[in-house]
Amino acid sequence: MNYSISFVDKISDVEEDKMTKDLVAYESAHGIDVNYKKFSIVLKDDKGSVLGILNAFTAFAEIYIDDIWIDTPHRGKGFGKKLLKELENHFQGKGFNNINLVTSAFQAPGFYEKCGFQAEFVRENIKNPKLTKTFFVKFFNDEVQTQGILKNQESGNATEKSCHPRQEIYFD
Structure with a gap:
């Protein structure tokens, strides 16, 4: 069999679909739900100017933070902590580890x-x-972990789907 290997900036939609379907099938065969969802939390002032952004994704039973960015003039004012706290509050009690x-x-x-x-x-x-x-x-403290696990036919425990693709947060 002949083959080629190449580095690309982005795979095609067809390749992405094929890979995703196969990964999901593999995870499902092991009782696992990948639960992958990208999202951002955007912090704006009362005039609509962006002060900071937290980019993250869910995968299995975890939330992974990719980036936290605070606009330079607003650093050191507690906005990064506010973004983290909002993230924690949003996912607390939703079955993540x-x-x-x-x-x-x-x-x-x-x-x-x-x-x-x-x-x-x-x-x-x-x-x-x-x-x-x-x-x-x-x-998460005292958390029952339901994310990342496919519905168990015997116990009836279902996986919650609670992520939002984009969420804007406003503070007084």
Whole structure:
């Protein structure tokens, strides 16, 4: 069999559909629901100007934070903490196990510790310590985990679908 391997910026819709269907079939065969949904939480002032954005996704029983961005003039004013708190409040009680993220040493590891995240693992970069990665996690307390699990025919436990594709948050 002849084949080719190529790097691409984006796969075609047909390739994406084929891959997704096969991944979902594999996960389903193991009783797992991938539960993958991208979303953003947008923080705006009363004039509609964007102050910050949190980009994340759900996968299995976890919420993974991709990015938190606060507009430069508004940094250090507690807006990052407000975005994290909104994320926690939104998913609390909805069957998820944890919120997790990865940050570099030059970014904000101390910020996440102050917000109650625990360093789970550190991948040291000895050639460029600014790029040392810290993997953080924050578990939901006393949470019954229903996300990421397909409906159990015997117990009748169903997976909740509670994510919203886009959500705007306003603060007084």
